[in-house]
Amino acid sequence: MGQKIHPTGFRLAVTRNWASRWYAGNGNFAAMLNEDLKARAYLKTKLKNASVGRIVIERPAKNARFTIYSSRPGVVIGKKGEDIEVLKSALAKIMGVPVHVNIEEIRKPEIDSQLIADSIAQQLEKRIMFRRAMKRAMQNAMRLGALGIKIMSSGRLNGIEIARTEWYREGRVPLHTLRADIDYGTSEASTTYGIIGVKVWVYKGDRAPNGDAPVIDTPPDEKKPRGPRREDGKPAGRPRPAGAGGARRAAKPAEKAGE
Numbered sequence: 576m577g578q579k580i581h582p583t584g585f586r587l588a589v590t591r592n593w594a595s596r597w598y599a600g601n602g603n604f605a606a607m608l609n610e611d612l613k614a615r616a617y618l619k620t621k622l623k624n625a626s627v628g629r630i631v632i633e634r635p636a637k638n639a640r641f642t643i644y645s646s647r648p649g650v651v652i653g654k655k656g657e658d659i660e661v662l663k664s665a666l667a668k669i670m671g672v673p674v675h676v677n678i679e680e681i682r683k684p685e686i687d688s689q690l691i692a693d694s695i696a697q698q699l700e701k702r703i704m705f706r707r708a709m710k711r712a713m714q715n716a717m718r719l720g721a722l723g724i725k726i727m728s729s730g731r732l733n734g735i736e737i738a739r740t741e742w743y744r745e746g747r748v749p750l751h752t753l754r755a756d757i758d759y760g761t762s763e764a765s766t767t768y769g770i771i772g773v774k775v776w777v778y779k780g781d782r783a784p785n786g787d788a789p790v791i792d793t794p795p796d797e798k799k800p801r802g803p804r805r806e807d808g809k810p811a812g813r814p815r816p817a818g819a820g821g822a823r824r825a826a827k828p829a830e831k832a833g834e
Contacts (some may be wrong), residue, residue, distance in 0.1 A: 582759040589753050590782040597634035625650040628687045634827035639670045642677045646684035688760030688775040695773045699764035723747040723778035725788045740796040748778045756782045
């Protein structure tokens with residue numbers, strides 16, 4: 576059931592890293608995880624129009640460090656850094672420790688799965704035909720270097736009575752290859768007919784097991800020498816044990832002679 580697996584969870588510690596990177600004892604883990612979830616929910620609401628692809632949370636030595644990956648870093652920072660200071664103070668209140676915020680720019684938003692899913696969801700909310708939105712996103716991704724892309728939309732598409740699922744794929748999207756760099760993102764469109772879910776898989780090539788270095792294609796091993804061959808050039812057959820086979824064949828003519 577390859578289509579059922581979560582592409583990111585399947586590849587954690589192989590070619591993918593965690594979005595929250597910290598250690599906690601048994602007594603603190605639940606509280607710290609709850610803080611992470613609250614902070615992510617706040618950032619998702621606050622930066623709804625900032626094209627945020629992903630957020631990485633780290634906790635070094637009684638501090639918290641947020642790395643926000645966005646294709647529009649100017650919207651996150653604001654005029655003269657005003658918005659970023661508001662973010663820092665709000666996050667520090669949620670986390671209970673001093674907070675540092677880093678902004679990283681996404682150079683190619685057309686091949687970022689989360690940004691593609693958010694873009695399609697926004698178009699669906701504006702009553703754009705779902706097929707047109709999906710195919711346009713696929714064309715842009717393939718044009719900018721993606722090796723494969725798959726997009727799935729589920730719900731009351733175009734306001735139909737019975738919900739259904741439609742998906743399109745272009746290129747290769749290997750679901751069960753661990754070294755494959757599959758970028759996966761989801762989003763929801765709130766329409767007058769209900770929620771429409773959008774899922775996006777983007778295949779960007781293969782990665783080495785540590786996730787950093789590219790995969791190096793090694794030449795195949797040299798062929799092993801074959802076994803002995805007969806004088807006529809055909810491979811020698813398996814040696815037949817002396818006994819039954821030859822004796823049976825030799826016995827048949829004798830029976831006929833006796834008759």
